[in-house]
Amino acid sequence: GMPVEQNPPALSLYEGAESGLRCNFSTTMKGVQWFQQNHRGRLITLFYLAQGTKENGRLKSTFNSKERYSTLHIKDAQLEDSGTYFCASNSGTYQRFGTGTKLQVVP
């Protein structure tokens, strides 16, 4: 199967709502990085995790290397959160990307 499976492929949220994105890895990874791609196509780093949980404002990410998954949780969604979110697994050599979750936040 795919080395990095990302779900859901698309997501629509009302402003103020919350939801989670998930990446599953086919093998054990050394870490995971989460990106947001904005409407201009620019990739913005959100988190890098080697283990555990990190929070930044309305975003929270976890990485469980043993169970081979990572999650990104968005709470109190805002219009500017719209975009495509990617996880990228770090095998130690280079990073492989998931296929992305396209998030649309609507009023």
Added chain:
Amino acid sequence: EAAVTQSPRNKVAVTGGKVTLSCNQTNNHNNMYWYRQDTGHGLRLIHYSYGAGSTEKGDIPDGYKASRPSQENFSLILELATPSQTSVYFCASGETGQNTLYFGAGTRLSVL
């Protein structure tokens, strides 16, 4: 803030022509990467480099060459461009052991 600059930002090429995409980073990172982004595939790694003079094949290297003449510069070369290489190409840099990638703004390539 890490700085990765790609040029050109947009390129239209003809089938069979040669295309060179350039990437410059001012972060003094050892590692540099070229990815392409296509709908339904996310970003896929074409070539990467551990430092000046080094190039390595990624997951989809066929039809591409890479060149790392210096720490700062990493080029992607399409010797004989084909329409299937129409895509958005991203360059990234990163430091060994730090695990965070810094991306350029992307190059949109159309091969007609």
